[in-house]
Amino acid sequence: MSWAIITLTKGGLYKAKEIKRQISPADIYTLPKWKEENTEAIEGSFGDFVGDIFHKYDILLFIMATGIVVRAIARYIDNKTVDPAILVMDEKGKHVISLLSGHIGGGNEAALYLSEKIGATAVITTASDVNDSIAVDTLAVKLGCYIDSMEEAKEITAKIVNKERVGILSDVRVDISLPSNIIRFTEYHNSLDFDGVIYITSKTNIDLSHPYVQLIPKRIVVGIGCKKGISGDRIVNAIKLALDRYKLHHRSIKTIATIDIKQKEKGIIEAADFFDVALTIIEKNEIKKIENKFQQSKFVMNAIEVGAVCEPCGYLASSRGKCIMKKTSFDGITLSLWEEA
Template identity: 50%
Template sequence: MKLAILTLTKGGYKTAQRVKKYMDVPVKIYTKDSFSGTLKNLVGELFQRYEYLLFIMATGIVVRVISPYLKDKTTDPGVMVMDEKGRFVISLLSGHLGGANAYTQKIAKSIGATPVITTASDVLDLISVDLLAKQLHCEIESLQKAKEVTADIVNKKRVGILSDISVDIPEKENIQIIKSKEIQDCDSVIYITHKIISDPFPRSVQLIPQNILVGIGCKRGTESKKMIQQLYEVFQDLEIHIKSLKKISSIDLKQDEKGILELGEYFKIPVEFIERRKIKRIENLFESSEFVKKSIGIGAVAEPCGYLISHGGKCLMKKRKKSGITLSIWKEK
């Protein structure tokens, strides 16, 4: 769910209704009369259920009630605080990855409030590494390295962006998209690539696009640990970062295959099962097995499944068969 608004006063409730009126996402307002137990216990539940929390109450109260539930910036919701009259909106927690800064701006604009944002990159109108990762739907290799490179951006050091994908950002004097030969002119570097970087620049961070998809076929009852091991091996052989894995796909006959379902759970990514009729339309594009065709009615699984979920993308590995498992690796179009 998107946005929860919490308030303890009648005036706060009126302001919450004003905010809700202008939001284009589902909004739930919680008041003293709408929950039992303590505010702290309610907040613990809402931390798991909502992407954004707006508290219309004193900042001190908010700091105390959210403190037991803070984990890290990659999982915490965006938390904002507003005064009862709606004059100011403060981005309190998870400004970039949690989206609190952007939502603070949105809420403030909708009701005519003043946004209060304290992250240095935003104050200086500069992009941060974690915000860039969010905009490009990338995984961050290391949050510590991201902080270091963002510090260089804020301190006006020379930061180069070396990217395999299209990056549309306003270039500043000290932040520029570069080519490999220009890397030595930089103080730090942001790599944007799904590839494993064997010899990175000394002060750098990698943003990993989630654009790699896997088609998979297997013998019935194959254990997930074998699939996991083979995926790691294949990605290593292809020099592809495992964090770039976006989705796994197989034929609809495998939708109850425990090993494949556990594979998706292990990597925390979706598993898509494709209907045979869709595969039949394009199976002639791939090498076919008569044995497989007699068994399930189509002659190939891994390659056509990878092709379909990548939307006809680039094939990085046609197929590899080992121990009853067939894998095919694709880059999303």
């Protein structure tokens, strides 16, 4: 996690340097008159400065009055899925307040971590935390899931905090402690005595009668090979068709995997950008070790010295996971789908 520490006073700068020694790496920003070696000067208006760094760091720690911070960040706040964590601390280091993005942004955990490091008191105000419960967005972060609807997440979190019965149905293991009013179950029935449901699944064909929120685990790997010069739009459409065929949400993609000789293929890069996922590059020599597990093409072998691309790439990138869709051709594009082991 990247930290920025912002202070406007000499005492605050002293505390900032102390904190940096505890949580390094971190960048310190202060007024020009207090600037020292290994610190950065705040240039221009304070509000404009905050805007310049707002999305450059995961965590912004302000050592100053909360009111100053609220006024400075107000115009830059978007929503909890993209806002950085905002912490506020007094220059004596007595209290660390988690002000913004406490769950998804990691503000609450950062406040607790910092307070432990410097002997401060963490100030956490989110209802799920003060009631020893759990919010849906916290659960999503812990499990590495995408929240399909923040509105539905808010509704289900309210039910959890208010001690209503919420069921949790999951296609993946949930190895974390849950409050007593969240009940695990393995098979869904409309007659179940729940006020709401958390459904952790990559599927799109959901049919629940209870109010629910879907958390989408990122476990799907797309293995890809293609002819040179195929556009990103065509590759995106092919991937969508493959996912639709198996009723998988596009947010379930963890990575797109291809062979090293295709790592600069513009269409593949554009597809990874479209789905906002990493591009995993598999070296040809690694494919050669396991290509005999898959159907091979003499044409491909003559062209690039290996007989298969999309299946071995998906297999290796998924840590030798479960094959959902074997090699399938989409007019010059070959795809395979895998579930991460």
